[in-house]
Amino acid sequence: MPLNLVSLSLVDSPVTVGEGRKILERDGYVCRYCGLDGRASFENVLVMRVDFVIPRARKGKKDASNLVACCSPCNTIKGTHVYASFDEAKTHVLARREELRKVWQATTARP
Numbered sequence: 001m002p003l004n005l006v007s008l009s010l011v012d013s014p015v016t017v018g019e020g021r022k023i024l025e026r027d028g029y030v031c032r033y034c035g036l037d038g039r040a041s042f043e044n045v046l047v048m049r050v051d052f053v054i055p056r057a058r059k060g061k062k063d064a065s066n067l068v069a070c071c072s073p074c075n076t077i078k079g080t081h082v083y084a085s086f087d088e089a090k091t092h093v094l095a096r097r098e099e100l101r102k103v104w105q106a107t108t109a110r111p
Contacts, residue, residue: 015062020050027069032086033078033093036071047072053089055080073097 015023029038029048038048051070054060057080068086070078077096083089 014056015050015067019062019067023050023064023067024048024069026064030069031071031074032068033070033074033090034097036074038069038071044071049075051075051078053086054082058082 024038029045030036031038031048032051036044036047038045049070049072051068051074052060052062053066053068056062060066074093074097077093077100078089081089081092083092
């Protein structure tokens, strides 16, 4: 098991390509947070990842029940936070995406 350099604790190893493919297939290549369909376009599939619901850095296990299909943006937003439930994590990720969208729209609006 690798060592987490932040917490100096052992963490479960990342998923292999084969393990990740199984999780993506199980979830239909759809991000469990925002619903992005990885099969809708080549660009979408490029951003698909597998997320540890309870992060590896927080001793989350490499178990199918702790892994979900996830797009890169949602994975980045969720980070290593630990939530009481998957639904709480999803609510946070979607709210944060909307906040970031509003900031982006305000800063990129043309007069």
